[in-house]
Amino acid sequence: MTTEIFYDGGCICRFVRYRMTTKPLFVHCCHCRWCQRETGASFALNALIEADRVQVLQGEVEVVNTPSNSGKGQKISRCPKCRIAVWSNYAGSGDAIRFVRVGSLDDPNCFPPDIHIYTTSKQPWVIIPHEMRSVAEYYRRSETWPKESLERRVALLARWKQP
Numbered sequence: 001m002t003t004e005i006f007y008d009g010g011c012i013c014r015f016v017r018y019r020m021t022t023k024p025l026f027v028h029c030c031h032c033r034w035c036q037r038e039t040g041a042s043f044a045l046n047a048l049i050e051a052d053r054v055q056v057l058q059g060e061v062e063v064v065n066t067p068s069n070s071g072k073g074q075k076i077s078r079c080p081k082c083r084i085a086v087w088s089n090y091a092g093s094g095d096a097i098r099f100v101r102v103g104s105l106d107d108p109n110c111f112p113p114d115i116h117i118y119t120t121s122k123q124p125w126v127i128i129p130h131e132m133r134s135v136a137e138y139y140r141r142s143e144t145w146p147k148e149s150l151e152r153r154v155a156l157l158a159r160w161k162q163p
């Protein structure tokens with residue numbers, strides 16, 4: 001028997017509280033200009049996880065349509081009171097996969113990046129350790145994600161398509 005571990009988080013004003021019921025599929029540290037502008041900082045740290053593994057424990061999120069790098073937009077889920085973003089859904093993976101803002105977790109140290117992406121626009125003072133995986137832009141999921149995460153994604157897409 002394994003003990004279940006949850007990863008809880010929320011917004012600044014604590015109106016929204018959520019729970020990731022498992023570890024994420026993969027963690028992106030994105031250095032694109034869009035993420036820099038959105039965070040007002042140097043990169044975004046996003047934990048990708050099946051939408052049905054994120055439970056809203058308290059409050060509700062407001063979904064804001066926001067432009068994105070792909071041109072297809074992203075939906076950012078924010079606290080309706082303090083407006084802090086807790087996760088996004090991108091056009092690419094649709095509503096099935098949430099990009100949880102790691103900084104909104106109670107313990108943001110849990111999930112260091114599995115990969116650094118869009119390092120072409122990385123701010124020059126950010127030094128990525130050379131043993132860390134990093135790519136100039138994006139990557140091929142089939143070559144990069146652990147087998148278990150690829151299997152979880154297949155299972156997710158199968159149940160997501162069901163009416």
Ligand SMILES: [Zn+2]
Pocket residue numbers: 011012013014015016079080081082083084
């Ligand atoms: Zn709030």
Ligand SMILES: [Zn+2]
Pocket residue numbers: 030031032033034035036044118
């Ligand atoms: Zn980005």
